[in-house]
Amino acid sequence: MTATLDNDSHLVERLLKSSAKQSYDPDVDIDWSAPAVPGLWFMQPERMSLYGTALWDQLTPEQQIELSKHEIASIASVGLWFEIVLMQLLLKDVYRNDPTSARTHYELTEIADECRHSTMFGRAIGHFGAPAYGPRPAARKIGNVVPNLLRGASAYAATLIGEEPVDRWQRDMMHDDRIQPVVRMVSRIHVVEEARHVSFARDELEKSLQGISKRALKWHQYVVSQAAFVTMRSLVHPDVYKSVGIDPMVGRRAALGNPNYQASIAWMGEKMMPYLAEQGLIPTSGRIRETWHDSFLLPR
Numbered sequence: 567m568t569a570t571l572d573n574d575s576h577l578v579e580r581l582l583k584s585s586a587k588q589s590y591d592p593d594v595d596i597d598w599s600a601p602a603v604p605g606l607w608f609m610q611p612e613r614m615s616l617y618g619t620a621l622w623d624q625l626t627p628e629q630q631i632e633l634s635k636h637e638i639a640s641i642a643s644v645g646l647w648f649e650i651v652l653m654q655l656l657l658k659d660v661y662r663n664d665p666t667s668a669r670t671h672y673e674l675t676e677i678a679d680e681c682r683h684s685t686m687f688g689r690a691i692g693h694f695g696a697p698a699y700g701p702r703p704a705a706r707k708i709g710n711v712v713p714n715l716l717r718g719a720s721a722y723a724a725t726l727i728g729e730e731p732v733d734r735w736q737r738d739m740m741h742d743d744r745i746q747p748v749v750r751m752v753s754r755i756h757v758v759e760e761a762r763h764v765s766f767a768r769d770e771l772e773k774s775l776q777g778i779s780k781r782a783l784k785w786h787q788y789v790v791s792q793a794a795f796v797t798m799r800s801l802v803h804p805d806v807y808k809s810v811g812i813d814p815m816v817g818r819r820a821a822l823g824n825p826n827y828q829a830s831i832a833w834m835g836e837k838m839m840p841y842l843a844e845q846g847l848i849p850t851s852g853r854i855r856e857t858w859h860d861s862f863l864l865p866r
Contacts, residue, residue, distance in 0.1 A: 578672040581762045585675045590755040592686035606746045608634040613830045615802045615821035629810040636806040639696035646687040648728040649680045679759045699803035719786040722771035724793040731834035791857040798861045831862035
C-alpha cells in the first residue's frame with residue numbers, strides 16, 4: 567500500500583511540475599487579431615466527413631475550405647461541451663477528497679486547464695465566424711446526467727474517449743502547413759496540456775479497475791461503449807452541411823456511410839483502443855462490442 571501511495575504521489579507531483587513549467591494562456595499566446603489566410607484549410611481535408619464521396623467531388627475548392635471551417639467549428643464546440651462535463655466530474659471528485667493532497671491539487675490544476683481550453687475553443691469558433699454547433703439535442707440530454715452517472719472506471723475511460731482521439735487528430739494537424747495558423751496554435755496548446763490529462767486519467771482508470779467484480783466491469787463496459795458512440799457520432803453536426811448548400815440529412819447519411827470518414831475515426835482512436843481492450847473494457851463479442859463498431863472507433 568505504501569508503494570502505491572508513493573507511486574501516486576510521484577505521478578501527480580510530476581504532473582504538477584509539468585503544469586507549472588509548460589502551460590499556455592490562449593489570450594496571450596494566440597494572435598486572435600490575425601485574419602484567416604486565403605486558400606488554407608481549417609482542418610485536414612482527408613479527415614473531413616465527406617472527403618471521398620460524390621458530394622465532396624461536387625463542391626468547388628472554395629466550398630471545400632468553407633466546409634472545413636464549419637466542421638472544425640462543430641468539433642471544437644463538441645470538445646467544449648465535453649470539457650464542461652469533464653470539469654463537473656473532476657469537481658465532484660475534488661469535493662469528496664482531501665484538499666491538502668497533491669492529487670486534489672492536480673485535479674484543480676486540470677480544471678483550470680480545461681477552463682482555459684473551453685475559453686480558447688469558444689474564441690476560436692467566434693474567430694472563424696462559424697456557429698457553435700455543439701452536440702445534437704439527444705447528446706445534450708445525456709450530458710446533463712453524465713456527471714451523476716459516471717464514477718470510477720467509466721468516468722476515466724470516458725475522459726480518455728473525449729481526449730485521446732482528438733489529441734491524435736490535433737497532433738497531426740498542428741504540424742500541417744496547409745492549415746490556418748490560428749488552428750495550428752490552438753491544436754498545439756491543447757495537445758501539450760491534454761497529454762498530462764491523459765496520463766492522469768490512464769493511471770486513475772487502472773487503479774479503479776483493481777479488484778473489480780465481473781458484474782461491475784460489465785456495467786462499465788456498457789457505459790463506456792455508449793459514451794464512445796455518442797461522442798464520436800456527435801463530432802460533426804448535420805447543420806454544417808448547410809454552409810455549402812447540402813441538405814443536413816443528405817450530408818449526414820453520406821458521412822456516416824463514408825468508408826474514408828469511418829477510417830479517420832478509427833485512426834483517431836488507434837492508440838486508445840488497444841489500451842482500453844487491455845484494461846478489459848472492450849469485450850471480444852456481443853452487443854457492447856457492436857456499439858464500439860457503430861462508433862467507428864473499432865473497425866469491423
